[in-house]
C-alpha cells in the first residue's frame with residue numbers, strides 16, 4: 001500500500017492557490033460525459049453534489065433518510081468558525097489555522113488545515129447568499145460567539161440550530177440541481193459496498209430501503225460523505241442512523257483507515273438516565289461561554305446545588321486553567337470531568353455528572369439575555385430532564401460525539417483507491433487528535449463546496465476511466481457479497497437482539513477505549529470484542545425479511561461492521577504509546593493528569609490496511625509521517 | 640422512580656396495498672423518564688424476542704430537529720405536548736393504565752410504506768420546485784456587504800426553522816401542506832437575498848403543492864397547533880399575499 005499525501009510544495013499561504021492553478025481541468029463539454037456518485041447528503045455530501053452538478057457533472061446522490069435534509073448534520077447546534085475578524089479582535093487565517101493545529105494536538109497536516117482556514121470565509125459568504133439566517137447585530141451585520149480552544153470570537157451561528165440552517169442551504173442548492181436534472185436523487189438508500197475495477201473506484205452497491213432490492217450503480221468517481229462512526233459506542237450524540245458501514249466496506253476493498261482511535265468525547269451532554277437509553281443529547285459547547293462548571297468540594301455531597309455555598313464549590317476548570325477557564329478544549333474538559341467524578345465529587349443520582357451553572361450569568365445579564373442566547377437549549381434540557389436550568393444548574397457529563405479518525409485521504413481528499421474521494425467527518429483529514437468546536441461544519445462545507453469539486457476534475461482529466469457496465473464481474477461479485485451478508489444475518493435466528501449486542505459492545509468501548517485507555521484495558525477489550533463478535537454471528541436474532549422495509553436488518557448489518565471497527569480502534573489505541581488530544585493513555589500523563597505527547601516516535605498518521613477477519617482482525621499499520629515546517633511543536637497548555 | 644403499565648393500540652400495515660388494522664399491546668415497567676420512542680424500542684425488543692415483527696416507525700436524530708419522526712398519538716400529531724416533536728416526548732406525560740393509540744400521519748400525499756412509516760417525498764419536490772436562492776458555489780459576494788436588519792433576520796429564522804416533519808399536513812382536515820410551503824416561501828421571500836426569484840419561487844412552489852395532491856387551506860389553524868417548532872400561520876398569509884402579487 002502506497003500512501004502519498006501529495007502535499008504541494010511552496011509557502012503555506014500559497015499551496016492551495018498554486019495547486020488549483022496547476023491541476024488539470026475538465027472542459028465543460030467533457031464534464032457532461034462524466035458521472036459521479038455522492039454518498040451522503042450531510043453538509044459535505046449536499047454541498048459536493050450541488051457544486052459538482054453546477055459545474056456540469058452528472059451526479060447521483062444517495063442517503064439513508066427519507067430526505068436529504070435529515071442528514072445528521074442537521075443536529076449541529078452551536079456554530080461554524082471563520083476567520084473573518086469581524087470583531088476586530090485580532091483574528092486571521094493564520095490564527096484559525098494555528099488554533100486548529102494546536103487544538104488537534106499536532107496530529108494533523110499543516111497544509112490541509114491551512115487550506116481549511118482559508119476556505120472558512122468563503123463558506124460564510126456562500127451561506128449568507130443562500131439565505132442562511134445567521135445571528136446578526138442591531139446594525140444588521142453578522143454576529144459572533146466564542147467557542148473552546150480560541151481566544152477570539154469567530155463562531156457564526158443561527159441560534160442553537162446552525163447545522164440545520166447550513167444544511168438546509170446546501171440541501172436546497174442540491175434540490176435545485178435535482179430539479180434541473182443534473183442530480184439523480186436516491187433517498188432511503190444504503191450503500192453496502194464499493195465496486196473497484198482495475199484498481200479504481202467505479203461504482204457502488206446500494207440497497208433500496210423500501211423495496212429491499214440490492215442494486216448496482218456505476219460511476220467515474222465516488223465521493224463518500226457518510227459521516228462519523230461514534231455510534232460504535234452505542235450511546236453517542238450521533239443520530240441513530242449514523243454508521244460506519246459505507247466507510248468500513250471501502251476499507252475492506254482496500255481503502256486505508258486512519259487514526260481510528262481518535263474519538264472526541266464531548267464534555268457537555270445530558271447524563272444517562274437508564275438502561276432503555278437510546279442516545280445521548282448534546283448541550284452545545286456555546287453554553288460554556290456563560291455557564292460555569294463546578295462540583296461540590298466535599299465527596300458525596302448530596303445537598304441540592306443551590307444550597308451549596310460558594311466556598312464549598314470547586315470550579316475546577318477555572319482554577320486549573322485560569323487563562324481559558326471554562327472554555328478549554330473539549331478533550332481537556334472531558335478528562336477533567338472524569339477526574340473529578342472518579343474522585344467521588346460527581347453529582348446526580350449516578351454520581352456521573354458535574355454542574356454547568358448559569359446563576360452568575362443570569363445575575364449579570366438578566367434571564368432575558370440568557371434566554372435569547374440559549375432558549376432552545378434550555379428548553380431541550382428541561383424537556384429531557386424535567387428540571388429548570390434557569391433555576392437549578394444543568395447536570396452534564398461527557399459523551400461520545402465526533403470521530404476525528406476516518407478513511408485516509410491525500411491532499412486532494414482522495415483515498416488510496418483512485419477515484420474514491422472522502423469528505424466531511426468520514427475522512428480523517430483536518431482535526432488531528434482533537435477537533436475544536438464549530439470546525440466540523442466548516443470542514444464539511446470546505447470539503448464539499450471548495451475542494452472536491454476541483455480535485456475530482458484533476459483526477460478525471462488525468463486518468464482513463466473507460467466505459468463500464470454493471471454487468472462486469474466486479475459488480476456481480478460485490479452485489480452478491482452484500483446481499484449474501486444480509487441473508488447470513490437473517491439466517492442466524494439466535495436469541496439475543498441486535499440492540500443487546502450493540503449495547504454490550506458499546507460498554508466495552510466506553511470502559512476501555514473511551515476517555516482514558518491503558519495497555520491492559522485495551523488488550524482485554526480486544527479479547528472481549530472478538531468473543532462478543534463470534535457470539536453475535538452465532539446468536540443474533542434479526543427479525544423480518546430482506547425484500548422489504550426492515551429497519552432492524554439495516555441495524556444488524558451496521559452492528560456487524562462496528563464489531564470489526566471496534567477491534568481496529570483498540571489496536572490503534574494500543575499502538576499509540578503516547579497521549580495526545582482525545583487519546584489519553586493512563587501510562588502517559590503528568591501527575592496533574594495532562595497528556596504527554598511523544599513527538600519523536602508518534603508524530604504520524606496511522607493508516608491501517610485490512611487483511612481479513614478470521615476470529616481476529618488481520619490488519620497492517622502504515623505510517624504517514626507528519627512534518628511540521630511552519631509551526632513549532634509545543635506541549636499544549638491552556639493554563 | 641415510578642414505573643407504569645401502558646396499553647398500546649398501534650396501526651399495523653404490511654405495505655401500501657395492505658388495508659391495515661390496529662393491534663393491541665401491553666407494556667409493563669414503563670419508566671417515566673423514557674422517551675416515547677424509547678418506549679417503542681422496548682416494545683420492539685419484546686416483539687422480536689417473541690418472534691413477532693417489530694413495529695416500523697421513522698426517527699433519526701431523536702432531538703427534535705431532523706423531522707423524521709411524525710407519529711399521530713391519540714389523534715394528535717406528535718402527541719400531547721405543545722411544541723414538542725414525538726421524539727422529545729417523555730413518558731412522564733402519561734399515567735399508569737393509560738391507553739395510547741398510535742397511527743401514521745394520514746394524507747393522500749403521504750402513502751404508507753409500512754406500519755407507521757410514510758412516504759413524504761412530496762415535500763422534497765415542493766422544495767425542488769423553487770425553495771432556494773440560486774447562487775452558484777463560489778459566486779457569493781462578501782457576507783457583510785448586504786446588512787440585514789436583526790428583526791428581519793429573526794423573522795426569517797423563525798420560518799426557516801421548519802423541520803419538514805409533516806405534522807401540519809396530518810393535523811389539517813384538508814391535508815394541506817400550506818404551513819410547510821408557506822414557511823419556506825416566507826423564509827426566503829423575507830430576505831434581501833430572496834428577492835430576485837421571489838415571484839418565480841412562490842408560483843412554482845404553490846403549484847407543486849397542488850400537484851402533489853395536498854388540499855387547500857381553510858384557515859383551521861390546526862397545523863400551527865401541532866407544529867413542533869411553532870411555525871406561525873402568518874407564513875400562509877405571506878405565501879398568499881406573495882402569490883397574488885406574483886400572478887398579477
Ligand SMILES: Cc1cc2nc3c(=O)[nH]c(=O)nc-3n(C[C@H](O)[C@H](O)[C@H](O)COP(=O)(O)OP(=O)(O)OC[C@H]3O[C@@H](n4cnc5c(N)ncnc54)[C@H](O)[C@@H]3O)c2cc1C
Nearest residue numbers: 040041042043044064073078079191227424425438440441
Ligand atoms: C449533536 C451534535 C451537535 C454538533 N454541533 C456542531 C457544531 O455546533 N459545530 C460544528 O462544527 N460541528 C458540530 N457537530 C459535528 C457535525 O455536525 C458533524 O461532524 C457534521 O455535520 C458531519 O457532516 P457530514 O456531512 O460529514 O456527515 P453527516 O451529516 O453525518 O451525513 C452523513 C450522510 O451520509 C448518509 N449515509 C451514511 N451512511 C450511508 C450509507 N451507507 N449509504 C448511503 N448514505 C449513507 C446519511 O444518510 C447522511 O446523509 C455536531 C454534532 C452533533 C452530533
Ligand code: SF4
Nearest residue numbers: 801802804805807866
Ligand atoms: S411547518 Fe411545522 S409541522 Fe409542518 S413540516 Fe414544518 S415543522 Fe413540521
Ligand code: FES
Nearest residue numbers: 701704706708726
Ligand atoms: S427523530 Fe429527529 S425530529 Fe424526531
